[in-house]
Amino acid sequence: MNAGNPPGLDLERLRAHLDRERAGLVRGPLSAELIEGGRSNLTYTVTDGASRWVVRRPPLGHVLATAHDMAREHRVISALHPTAVPVPEPVLLCEDESVIGSPFYVMEFVEGTPYRTAEQLTGIGPERTREVVLSLVDTLVTLHSVDPAEVGLGDFGRPEGFLERQLRRWGKQLAASRNRELPGIEELHTRLGKALPASPTPTVVHGDYRLDNVLVNADDRITAILDWEMSTLGDPLTDLGLIVMYSGHPNLADSPISSTQGAPGHPATDELIQRYAEGSGRDVSGVSWYTAFAYFKLAVILEGIHYRFTLGQTVGAGFDRIGDIVPAFIEHGLTTLEES
Known part of the structure; x- marks a missing residue:
């Protein structure tokens, strides 16, 4: 733990705020550490020694404050915490930017491992790997079984026209963050728009559901779903498409993008799809569209990272390779769409 202030977090001001709002919660001097690996919001572990x-x-x-809405993240985990969906217990939301320079929220620390790579899964063996990946699907079924209105999330999003808006949003995102030709990206976007499926009954969707956004304990049980910044009300099959894409996309050489494909014991994507269908009772016959959309969305995100890298606005290892792998995601998106 860092005894000083990590970037973006003034521990003295945080302690004073916690003492005011949750008297007695903190029992000693605070130390903190920035958790590496996040692509967006900053996450810190904080301790008072106990x-x-x-x-x-x-x-x-x-x-763009709307892209990093702390109140929204806090609201969804607060609503889901009393349900069977595993989320950390929320402690406090602070929207007063004068405290640490931005809105923030505090939640409990949950023990668990985020499995990011096939190599990590290989280390736990094929039987445990199978259990962990199937649990990821089962936990998604649990999330999608929650009635949004019953937990106070009936107005958490606008499900009507959700897929069309999503496609338009990511198209605009692409236009705003590229400075090179990307063969096939416009074709993928257009073909997705022409083949929009009819959405099932809306649910809370996570928006970035994958194995390294959950924590798994030593008993191979999922203890928490993390990173709710893209959550909303919408088409639940978009989350399933993400699982299929992240579980099935190829391990590209030197790619910094997580892929669990290839780990011994990892269930095939067809089994994951069937597991979700049986658990949820939903028609998954159009899952190829959702998987292709997941490829498109990730291609746009990666191109945005590459664009910022070319402008010198990124810091860290691996960003120089992002641009080289974007075409592969476009190609897989087009190939997958042909299967739908």
């Missing part, structure tokens, strides 16, 4: 918490805040120098 207890641990997690603090989430927007990235430093962020511009």
